[in-house]
Amino acid sequence: MFKLKILFSVLIFSLLLIVTSFIKNQTREIEKEIFYISKKIHTKEKDLNESQLDFFYLSSPSIIEKKIENLDSIQYFPMDYSKIYLNLNSFISLKNKFVIKKNDNQKKK
Numbered sequence: 001m002f003k004l005k006i007l008f009s010v011l012i013f014s015l016l017l018i019v020t021s022f023i024k025n026q027t028r029e030i031e032k033e034i035f036y037i038s039k040k041i042h043t044k045e046k047d048l049n050e051s052q053l054d055f056f057y058l059s060s061p062s063i064i065e066k067k068i069e070n071l072d073s074i075q076y077f078p079m080d081y082s083k084i085y086l087n088l089n090s091f092i093s094l095k096n097k098f099v100i101k102k103n104d105n106q107k108k109k
Contacts, residue, residue, distance in 0.1 A: 085091040
């Protein structure tokens with residue numbers, strides 16, 4: 001009876017020791033992931049704040065007005081609507097069309 005109690009106590013102690021070790025390792029891995037993700041979030045927030053600051057400074061009406069006043073009327077040309085692209089795909093497709101036309105013209109020569 002005494003040996004059975006000791007054996008049972010040792011088994012429970014061993015089981016709890018193993019489970020505790022497993023949980024501790026899992027917790028450590030999760031903490032590392034949380035630290036890495038929070039570090040990435042911090043850098044992204046810093047980039048966002050700097051970008052917002054740049055945007056607010058550069059898009060303020062007084063700054064834009066000063067820049068336009070510094071430009072000569074000869075140097076300043078409004079952009080054509082044909083040069084404004086709604087997305088990257090439209091720009092790439094137009095660029096590909098120009099490349100194909102240039103290749104066709106070179107072949108004709």
